Amino acid sequence: MKYDVVIIGGGPAGLGAAIEAKRTGAKKVIILERDRELGGILNQCIHNGFGLHEFKEELTGPEYASRFIDMVKEFNIEYMLNTMVLSIDENRNIVALGERGLIDISARAIVLAMGCIERSRGAIDVPGYRGAGIYTAGAAQRFMNMEGYMVGKRVVIYGSGDIGLIMARRLTLEGAKVEAVVERNPFSSGLNRNIVQCLNDYNIPLLLSHCISYVHGRDRVNGVTISKLDENMDIIHESSKFIECDTLLLSVGLIPENELSREVNINLDNTTRGPVVNSSMETNIEGIFACGNVVHVHDLVDFVTKESRIAGRNAAIYALGENKDKSYVKTKGGNGISYIVPQYIDTNSNENIDLFMRVRNIYENKKLIIRCGEKIILEKSRLHMIPSEMENIKLSPHILKKINGDIEICVEGA
Structure with a gap:
């Protein structure tokens, strides 16, 4: 064929x-x-x-x-x-x-x-039992939305990825009680609109800088222990508390x-x-x-x-x-930039090229600076940038013609 x-x-x-x-x-x-x-x-x-x-x-x-x-x-x-x-x-x-x-x-x-x-439970190494009632958020979504199977009645969601946030709302609408969404980082990994529409609108708590330190229930999940994390991501043991639940959803990336x-x-x-x-x-x-x-x-x-x-x-x-003949230069993430796609761009292109990237932390009132060597090719002001929302910079053919070597993008002041 x-x-x-x-x-x-x-x-x-x-x-x-x-x-x-x-x-x-x-x-x-x-x-x-x-x-x-x-x-x-x-x-x-x-x-x-x-x-x-x-x-x-x-x-x-x-x-x-x-x-x-x-x-x-x-x-x-x-x-x-x-x-x-x-x-x-x-x-x-x-x-x-x-x-x-x-x-x-x-x-x-x-x-x-x-x-x-x-990512599965094994990838994040959550201690405790491996009883029934533990699902990835995507698997739970498929069970409920395509197979018509209700995964649980009292639920804790580990991780604040978008599928987990959306499932918090979905479970609530189907009559379940979502006890909390637990997130290790000091910021959510999901879109702001999903935090508002899926958690805030239903009074579901989002516990930032927390982890699940133990899963209870030998045959079926009957609860989890959650703990606060310090700035070094170490557990603060005196903060630990037990939450009763019959289901744990993993939304960890x-x-x-x-x-x-x-x-x-x-x-x-x-x-x-x-x-x-x-x-x-x-x-x-x-x-x-x-x-x-x-x-x-x-x-x-x-x-x-x-x-x-x-x-x-x-x-x-x-x-x-x-x-056609193409002339590629490399894109590199500098201070504050986690990655850039595409990693190589054609400076001979007659079309706009979009660069997609994510920042490492939350930034307010900063600039994205594109440099070629010591020369600033382009700068874009941003009022608010967070890791969960992708940034996009468009390079026009006019801008591309100014580039004569590899470029670096960084967050000014990161």
């Missing part, structure tokens, strides 16, 4: 990339999806808040996905469901297992769009899913844990592109779609043999 562009993953990133590849002129495009339907994580996100940037209206996750699924069908883009990609190589040969059995596919270009996975990327020797960023990409969303392996949460965890699905268009378009251009 030979294709111009093969998309691995049928979530929002994969759908957007496939459509854009087809629009750009790739004739044979296929999506490989391991689940039973297209849409990815959006299928279980029945709350609204999606599409404000993309469609200028509020949609639920399934509504957002359905618009792109309809476009996939309009463009007659092939897709295989219940199909797991087992391996890819540097020559863009793919081995997959699906309803047709073992499949060999040859691709002129590949787009990786596998999304991300949740997401990790890009990159088993396939490692197998093909794609360079991964130590901070994002996703592929290192250039402004075409191409990895260090020629003809293999990546986009969405497999590159870095986004806070809005609209930005995933925006990024996927870049990957899909450039994958099609590569497959059609229409590449």
Whole structure:
């Protein structure tokens, strides 16, 4: 089986990339999806808040996905469901297992769009028993919203990631009592709007600088012990208290899913844990592109779609043999910047290039400064910046022409 562009993953990133590849002129495009339907994580996100940037209206996750699924069908883009990609190589040969059995596919270009996975209890090493009633927030969301299974009646949520915050509201609306959301850091890892709409509106306490120091219940969770943390993240033992509950949800972060990327020797960023990409969303392996949460965890699905268009378009251009000369320089995060994507940008580009980044701490009334050597290329004032909300700087072709070497971005005064 030979294709111009093969998309691995049928979530929002994969759908957007496939459509854009087809629009750009790739004739044979296929999506490989391991689940039973297209849409990815959006299928279980029945709350609204999606599409404000993309469609200028509020949609639920399934509504957002359905618009792109309809476009996939309009463009007659092939897709295989219940199909797991087992391996890819540097020559863009793919081995997959699906309803047709073992499949060999040859691709002129590949787009990786596998999304991300949740950190588990093992990854955070919570002491105590491992009884029933412990779920990741995403698993609980799928159980409730897609399978119709109520996970518990008295719930504590560990971590303030967006899925955990949204599940606090969802559980409350279904009649459960959410005792608290416990967060190790002095700031939430979720969006401010979710703190307001999902916690404050329902009087659910958010306990910052706290940890769960023990999980009780041999057969089923019957409570947790929470403790305050000092500035060194050490437990203040005299602050410990017991909270009775029958369910513990873990919302302690997401990790890009990159088993396939490692197998093909794609360079991964130590901070994002996703592929290192250039402004075409191409990895260090020629003809293999990546986009969405497999590159870095986004806070809005609209930005995933925006990024996927870049990957899909450039994958099609590569497959059609229409590449142009590019001049790449490296982007580096300085003081106050956790990471920047893309890690390399083309200074010859005739289009705007968006740089996405996250800051390390909470900053008020600061500037984002872009330097090339000692020269300041651009500066942007920001009233408020927090780690949970991604920052975006747009570089126009006019600005790109001023860059003659690697650039560094930092928070002024961090």
